[in-house]
Amino acid sequence: MKSLKTLVSLSALAVCMGAASMANAFSISPVNSSFAATGTLTVKSPSSFQQNVTCNVTFNGSVDSAGVANIATVTVGGSNSLCSLPQITGTPWALKATSLSGTAGTGTVSGVGYTIAGAPPIIPASNCGPSTVTVSYNNTTKVLTLSPAPQPLGSSCTLVALSATVSTGQVIVAVP
Known part of the structure; x- marks a missing residue:
């Protein structure tokens, strides 16, 4: 009987923990919308x-109904001749929100790569x-940055810095 009570107690604890973790979910809003961001990156x-x-x-991309930003196209250019050489791989890259504190949010971008x-x-x-990289996003300034910096892109490449301003109204929100 004691083991049955323990099993029931553990099951109840697991259900409560699951409910608590669902209450701490985060997403990007508004859903079903397009976005664009421009800036610089250093690699x-x-x-x-x-x-x-x-x-x-x-x-450029869109936010799906689950609040995940799917980065469909990435265009790289600039005055350095090496900026015209990368072929972006793995798109769409998925940006998922992971936390929110005040106006600052964090997330992960998966599938990031180039050749x-x-x-x-x-x-x-x-x-x-x-690779999967972590980013920070300021809901007030609409600036997405690499955090921490730098971060590896595979075994021989490094994403040193990123700063991009989102020109549309996306924000990271806590999902109740």
């Missing part, structure tokens, strides 16, 4: 001989990712 890879390269970046074919022996090839 280093074998193609840059592990030197920092800063490029302009534009992200550079290179021009051996002058420019080595790079195969970066796919």
